[in-house]
Amino acid sequence: MSYKIAFLGCGSMNEAILAGLLAAGVHKTDVIATVRRGERADELAKRYGVTAMATGEESDANQQAVRGASLVIIGVKPIGVTDLAAEIGPVLPHGAVVVSVAAAVSIEQLERALPAGQPVIRTMPNTPARVGRGVVSVSGGTNATREQIDQVKELFANLGLVVEVPEEQVDAVSAVSGSGPAYAFYLAEAMADAGAKLGLDPELSLLLARETVVGAGYMLAEPGADPAALRKAVTSPNGTTERAIATFEERGLPDIIADGARAAAERSRAITRELG
Numbered sequence: 001m002s003y004k005i006a007f008l009g010c011g012s013m014n015e016a017i018l019a020g021l022l023a024a025g026v027h028k029t030d031v032i033a034t035v036r037r038g039e040r041a042d043e044l045a046k047r048y049g050v051t052a053m054a055t056g057e058e059s060d061a062n063q064q065a066v067r068g069a070s071l072v073i074i075g076v077k078p079i080g081v082t083d084l085a086a087e088i089g090p091v092l093p094h095g096a097v098v099v100s101v102a103a104a105v106s107i108e109q110l111e112r113a114l115p116a117g118q119p120v121i122r123t124m125p126n127t128p129a130r131v132g133r134g135v136v137s138v139s140g141g142t143n144a145t146r147e148q149i150d151q152v153k154e155l156f157a158n159l160g161l162v163v164e165v166p167e168e169q170v171d172a173v174s175a176v177s178g179s180g181p182a183y184a185f186y187l188a189e190a191m192a193d194a195g196a197k198l199g200l201d202p203e204l205s206l207l208l209a210r211e212t213v214v215g216a217g218y219m220l221a222e223p224g225a226d227p228a229a230l231r232k233a234v235t236s237p238n239g240t241t242e243r244a245i246a247t248f249e250e251r252g253l254p255d256i257i258a259d260g261a262r263a264a265a266e267r268s269r270a271i272t273r274e275l276g
């Protein structure tokens with residue numbers, strides 16, 4: 001791994017990727033990160049020992065960061081992606097691969113904002129990348145070579161599971177694995193609240209909920225794990241779990257989750273249209 005990697009925008013998502021790659025052996029001197037606020041740049045520099053610059057302090061920080069980079073990972077909010085691409089375009093090394101982690105920004109929109117011929121790869125990661133248990137989808141742009149796509153897949157394999165998907169599927173990937181950690185955290189929150197309502201000390205209930213979701217996650221991580229089979233192994237006939245699952249089914253929880261994922265994918269398509 002001998003890339004010089006520029007992280008442009010380093011908030012929740014790009015920090016998770018940065019942390020995951022450093023933990024996997026990418027050298028901190030091969031990494032540079034930009035943000036807007038000086039205090040955030042200081043935080044990243046202190047936490048990871050990387051060079052971090054703030055556009056609030058050096059207005060050309062993004063341009064400085066991409067000079068000499070072979071990989072540029074754009075991690076700003078979707079609304080800022082094409083402006084940032086246009087800003088770095090004039091100084092971007094010709095062969096530098098531009099990776100976007102942004103939801104909703106299409107390859108076509110990004111390619112249009114960059115110099116002609118710039119290789120682009122659109123990804124959809126998730127924050128468990130920070131602990132090497134992420135999921136990252138990869139979709140190659142018009143100018144990305146097979147070799148460049150494979151190199152990015154190899155690098156991101158350090159973050160967890162990498163899948164290559166056609167771009168049309170990114171909104172669905174986003175609705176399942178991009179947003180998915182939030183769904184799992186939401187479940188943990190709801191379980192903790194439920195325990196407190198049943199009379200447990202709220203702190204104890206939160207601990208039980210957290211460790212239960214973690215433990216279930218470990219079991220799901222075993223090769224060939226089947227969530228339905230694992231669930232059935234907890235569910236004794238006419239026992240307690242059966243009543244809980246029956247209540248979830250009666251209340252339509254699977255449909256609620258499907259509706260939520262559909263709403264997420266629809267929002268992604270709407271943002272793409274809004275960005276024009």
Ligand SMILES: NC(=O)C1=CN([C@@H]2O[C@H](COP(=O)(O)OP(=O)(O)OC[C@H]3O[C@@H](n4cnc5c(N)ncnc54)[C@H](OP(=O)(O)O)[C@@H]3O)[C@@H](O)[C@H]2O)C=CC1
Binds near residue numbers: 010014055179
């Ligand atoms: N959060 C997630 O779980 C996931 C997010 N994504 C995608 O990742 C992208 C970032 O999201 P997220 O990390 O949550 O957002 P955050 O708001 O946490 O991070 C955005 C970062 O971009 C910085 N920034 C904004 N504008 C500029 C600029 N012009 N130049 C340099 N830095 C800039 C901000 O700096 P400062 O901190 O100083 O304001 C901040 O560090 C989005 O496009 C999102 O769709 C994709 C999958 C999952």
Ligand SMILES: O=C(O)[C@@H]1CCC=N1
Binds near residue numbers: 103174178179
């Ligand atoms: O909420 C969002 O828009 C981003 C994309 C996927 C997860 N977080």
